[in-house]
Amino acid sequence: MTKAEIVNEISKKTGIDKATVLTAVEAFMESVKESLIQKEDNVYLRGFGSFILKKRAKKTARNISKNTTIIIDEHNIPAFKPAKVFVDAIKK
Template sequence: MTKADIVSKISDKTGIEKLAVQRTVEEFMKEVRKSLESGDNVYLRGFGSFVVKKRAQKTGRNISKNTTIIIPEHFIPSFKPAKSFAEKVKKNVKA
């Protein structure tokens, strides 16, 4: 499902114009992004949490040059689904 599909479904179900729904979805994503960039987590009860995870410094290999490199510690965004949400997906999705 793409962002356009989400906008269409919300517009169809609510009767709100697609342009207004698209702007709302864009602003939601922008606010989540800004929150994570500033180091704050976003918690959506019943859906999940967008959290910032810390990756420790580690040693890696540059295979083409056969050298060792140090990968510095860094932070990455992550999503953790709510327990009820994860259970519903687990029960309903068939591989």
């Protein structure tokens, strides 16, 4: 499902025009990104899931094409962890 399809679905269900729904969806996504990037703060949506930062440790890797060793610094990556209720609903 794309963002446009999500906007259409919400617009149909609520009766709100697509432009307003698109603004709300984009504001939500921007808020989640801002929380994770700038504040390094997780976002919890009860009954849906959590947008979290996972910390990756510093590690040594190989560049196969150049046959060299490189060091990858410690860094954060975004992840989504679905709520138990959500996972259970999908399993049924």
